[in-house]
Amino acid sequence: MSSSQEKPQLIVDGKRLDGRAFEELRPISIKTNVIRNAAGSAYIEWGTNKILAAVYGPTEALPKHTADPERAVIKCRYMMAPFSSLEDHGRTGPNRRAIEISKVTKEVFENVVLLENFPGTEINIYVEVLQSDGGTRAAGVTAAAVAMASSGIPMSDVPFGVSIGKIGDTLVVDLNKIEDNYSDADMPMVIGPKQGNLLLLQMDGNLTKEEVTSAISLAKKAGEVISKLQSDALKEPYLKTLEKYKNEAPSQQGNKE
Amino acid sequence: MKNTTSYEYIKELLSKGSREDGRKSNDFRKYTIEKGTMPNAEGSATVNLGYTRVIAGVKVVLGSPMKDRPNEGNMAMSAELLPLASPDFETGPPSPEAIELARVVDRGIRAANIIDLPKLFIEEEKVWDVYTDLYVLNFDGNLFDACTLAATTAILSARMPKYENEQVIREGNLGKLPLTGNMVTSCTFGSVAGNMILDMNANEESFASARLTIANDENVVRAMQKGLEGSFTEKEVADMLEVTFEKSKELRKSINNSIGE
Amino acid sequence: MQRIVIPGEKLEDKSLRIEGTIIENGKTYSTLMSSYDDEKKILIPLEGLWYPISGDTIIGRIQEDKFNVYIVDLQAPYRGLIFSKDSNEEFVAGDIIEATVKEMDKTKTVILGRPRRLTGGKLLYVKPSKIPRILGRGNNMIKQLTAKTGTRVTVGMNGIIWIKDGKVDLTTEAINMIQEEAHTNGLTNRVMSLLEMGV
Incomplete structure (x- = not known):
C-alpha cells in the first residue's frame, strides 16, 4: 500500500467500498479445460483476481524417495505472477x-x-495467480x-474456499485487497461442502469466540453460492452437448449397416 | 511421451509439402493477440499461437540508472516456463531454455529501440525500470514468436506511472510509456527431416535438428538466434530472411490492430 | 432419468455399492464426474483414469532398455514392463509398441506381453474413459470407422490410439467427435454421417 496514512473508511452507509453488502461475494466465474496439456484445469475470475489452476498426474513419483508405496503424494505450487x-514488480x-x-x-x-x-505416484497441482486483488488462496x-x-482423479468432495473478515465490529464476506490491508481480522477457510468440514483454516487479527463461530457459518453460507458455480462449471460442457442432442433417439449400436 | 505423431509420419507429410494441421511450410498457425488482459500491470497482452498461449506483463517501477548510462531508464525481460503449461516443464529456477527465450525476445526489442529509454530519466540517480515478464501458460511450440508478439504488444500499449512528491502514482489519469514508434516481430524456422518450416508446433520441434529465429522491423534485421545441434546453409538463411520480411508485414498489422492504432 | 454429477454429489440416500462411489454415513456419493441414471442405478464415469485389466490392449513407448526388461511409458499412473523373454522383437528407447496386459503386480507395475512395434502413423491421445464408446458394442464403432476410412487403427485401453494409412484426418475427426459427445443420444448416426460426408 502507499505508505503509512490512516485507515480509510471501509464501510460507508452500510455498504462496502465496492458497493457490496456485508455478506455479498464479488462476482465469480469459473471455466474448465483451459490448459490443453494438463489432465485437468480451471480458470477463475473472482472480482478482479484472475487465477489459473492445473492438475497433472498421477505419474510415477520422482525423485523416488518422495514416493509413498501406500498412496499417491500431492505436490502443490501456488505462485503470484x-x-x-x-x-511494484513482484x-x-x-x-x-x-x-x-x-x-x-x-x-x-x-x-x-x-x-x-x-x-x-504423484499428483501435481499448480495455481498461478495472474492478477491479484485479495483472497487469492x-x-x-x-x-x-x-x-x-x-x-478424472477420484475425489470424495469438491471443496471451496472463501475468506471472512472483520471491519470494525462487522463480519464481512470475501475481503478484497484494500479491505484485507485495513481489516481488523481476516479468516480464510476451505470447506468440504458435503459435511461442512474445515479443510483449511487460517486467521489473523482479532476475533471473539462468537465471531469465529459466526465466521464459519458465514463461510458455509457463501459456499452454497461458490459450490453451485463450481458444479455448474464442471457440468456445463456435458450439459451443453446433452442438450444439443436430447431429442435424438439413443444410439442403436451394433445394428444393421 | 509428448509426441502425438511419429517422425516417419511428419516426414511423409513434409515430403508431400504438407503438415499435420494442414499448413504449408511457411504458414503461421492461427493466432490472436489481445492487449490489456491483466489490467493491474502497466501493460499486458495474451497471445494464442495455435495451442501455445503466453502472457506478457509489463511493470514500470522506480529504479536507478546504470553507471555507464546515467541519463537513461532500463529494461529487463524474464520468462517463466510455468510447470502448468506442459508436463515437461519443471518447478525450480529458470531453465537454460527459459533464459534463452527471455534474452532473444529482449534483444529484438532492445535493438529495435522500441522504448524511449532516455525519456525514462526522472532526476539524478532516479529513473524508471521497465520489467517485462513472459508467462508461458500452455506449450505447443514456437515460444519465441509468441513471446515477441506478446512482449511487443504489452510494451506498445503500456501506461506510464507518475512520480509526484516522492510518490509513485499508478492509478488515475496516466500517459503512455514513452516509445520511439518502432516495432519488432520475429519468425522462427526449423529444419525437420531436411525441410525448412515456419512456426513449428511442439511435435515438429521435438523432431527439429536446427532452429533459427529472426527478429526484424520494417527495414532491418534486429536480432537472430540459431538453436539446436544441426546447421543451416547460406542459401537456407537467405530464404528464411526473405520469408521473414514478407511474413512480418502481417504480424505488424496484427499488433497494430490489437493495440487499436 | 440421466443426470450429470460431480465428485461428492449424492447419488442415493442408501448405501449402494457400485464402482466410482463412496459410502459415508450410509449414503452413496459419486467420486467422479459421471452420468447417473436414478432409475437403473447405473453410473457411467465421464472422466476417469485407466485401471489395467489382464487382456487389455495398450499402446506405449519404450522408455528404457534394461538388461533383461523393457520399461514402457503408458501415459498412466503405472509403468509397463516387458521381459525380453516375452518378446520376439528387439526394441530401442523411443519405439512405439502395442502390447497386451498380462497382469498388474504388487508394485503397481503393469506386466505386458506380446509386444509389437508400430511404425509410422499417428498417435492420438484420448481420455481412457471414452475408449469403450470409441470401440462401440462388440467393437462395432471402430470396425465401421476403419472400413469407411480405409485406415488401420489400434486402440490402446490406456487412451492412446494409433492410426495409419487411409484417411487419417477424417478418422481423427470422428474419434474426437465420439470423445466429446460420448454421453449423448444418436452419436453413432452422427459419426456415420460425418464419415459419409468425408468419403
Whole structure:
C-alpha cells in the first residue's frame, strides 16, 4: 500500500467500498479445460483476481524417495505472477508466503483426493495467480478443486474456499485487497461442502469466540453460492452437448449397416 | 511421451509439402493477440499461437540508472516456463531454455529501440525500470514468436506511472510509456527431416535438428538466434530472411490492430 | 432419468455399492464426474483414469532398455514392463509398441506381453474413459470407422490410439467427435454421417 496514512473508511452507509453488502461475494466465474496439456484445469475470475489452476498426474513419483508405496503424494505450487499486483514488480520465484500457501493447499487435497487408488505416484497441482486483488488462496483452491474434478482423479468432495473478515465490529464476506490491508481480522477457510468440514483454516487479527463461530457459518453460507458455480462449471460442457442432442433417439449400436 | 505423431509420419507429410494441421511450410498457425488482459500491470497482452498461449506483463517501477548510462531508464525481460503449461516443464529456477527465450525476445526489442529509454530519466540517480515478464501458460511450440508478439504488444500499449512528491502514482489519469514508434516481430524456422518450416508446433520441434529465429522491423534485421545441434546453409538463411520480411508485414498489422492504432 | 454429477454429489440416500462411489454415513456419493441414471442405478464415469485389466490392449513407448526388461511409458499412473523373454522383437528407447496386459503386480507395475512395434502413423491421445464408446458394442464403432476410412487403427485401453494409412484426418475427426459427445443420444448416426460426408 502507499505508505503509512490512516485507515480509510471501509464501510460507508452500510455498504462496502465496492458497493457490496456485508455478506455479498464479488462476482465469480469459473471455466474448465483451459490448459490443453494438463489432465485437468480451471480458470477463475473472482472480482478482479484472475487465477489459473492445473492438475497433472498421477505419474510415477520422482525423485523416488518422495514416493509413498501406500498412496499417491500431492505436490502443490501456488505462485503470484510478478505483474499480478497494481503495486511494484513482484519478485520471481516462491517467497515464504507462497510456500506456506502451497503447503496448506496441498493438505486440502490430501483430504479429498482418494490417494490410496494410486500408490507410488504423484499428483501435481499448480495455481498461478495472474492478477491479484485479495483472497487469492481461497480463489486458488476453489479453482484447483474444479481442475482436479475435471481431471478424472477420484475425489470424495469438491471443496471451496472463501475468506471472512472483520471491519470494525462487522463480519464481512470475501475481503478484497484494500479491505484485507485495513481489516481488523481476516479468516480464510476451505470447506468440504458435503459435511461442512474445515479443510483449511487460517486467521489473523482479532476475533471473539462468537465471531469465529459466526465466521464459519458465514463461510458455509457463501459456499452454497461458490459450490453451485463450481458444479455448474464442471457440468456445463456435458450439459451443453446433452442438450444439443436430447431429442435424438439413443444410439442403436451394433445394428444393421 | 509428448509426441502425438511419429517422425516417419511428419516426414511423409513434409515430403508431400504438407503438415499435420494442414499448413504449408511457411504458414503461421492461427493466432490472436489481445492487449490489456491483466489490467493491474502497466501493460499486458495474451497471445494464442495455435495451442501455445503466453502472457506478457509489463511493470514500470522506480529504479536507478546504470553507471555507464546515467541519463537513461532500463529494461529487463524474464520468462517463466510455468510447470502448468506442459508436463515437461519443471518447478525450480529458470531453465537454460527459459533464459534463452527471455534474452532473444529482449534483444529484438532492445535493438529495435522500441522504448524511449532516455525519456525514462526522472532526476539524478532516479529513473524508471521497465520489467517485462513472459508467462508461458500452455506449450505447443514456437515460444519465441509468441513471446515477441506478446512482449511487443504489452510494451506498445503500456501506461506510464507518475512520480509526484516522492510518490509513485499508478492509478488515475496516466500517459503512455514513452516509445520511439518502432516495432519488432520475429519468425522462427526449423529444419525437420531436411525441410525448412515456419512456426513449428511442439511435435515438429521435438523432431527439429536446427532452429533459427529472426527478429526484424520494417527495414532491418534486429536480432537472430540459431538453436539446436544441426546447421543451416547460406542459401537456407537467405530464404528464411526473405520469408521473414514478407511474413512480418502481417504480424505488424496484427499488433497494430490489437493495440487499436 | 440421466443426470450429470460431480465428485461428492449424492447419488442415493442408501448405501449402494457400485464402482466410482463412496459410502459415508450410509449414503452413496459419486467420486467422479459421471452420468447417473436414478432409475437403473447405473453410473457411467465421464472422466476417469485407466485401471489395467489382464487382456487389455495398450499402446506405449519404450522408455528404457534394461538388461533383461523393457520399461514402457503408458501415459498412466503405472509403468509397463516387458521381459525380453516375452518378446520376439528387439526394441530401442523411443519405439512405439502395442502390447497386451498380462497382469498388474504388487508394485503397481503393469506386466505386458506380446509386444509389437508400430511404425509410422499417428498417435492420438484420448481420455481412457471414452475408449469403450470409441470401440462401440462388440467393437462395432471402430470396425465401421476403419472400413469407411480405409485406415488401420489400434486402440490402446490406456487412451492412446494409433492410426495409419487411409484417411487419417477424417478418422481423427470422428474419434474426437465420439470423445466429446460420448454421453449423448444418436452419436453413432452422427459419426456415420460425418464419415459419409468425408468419403
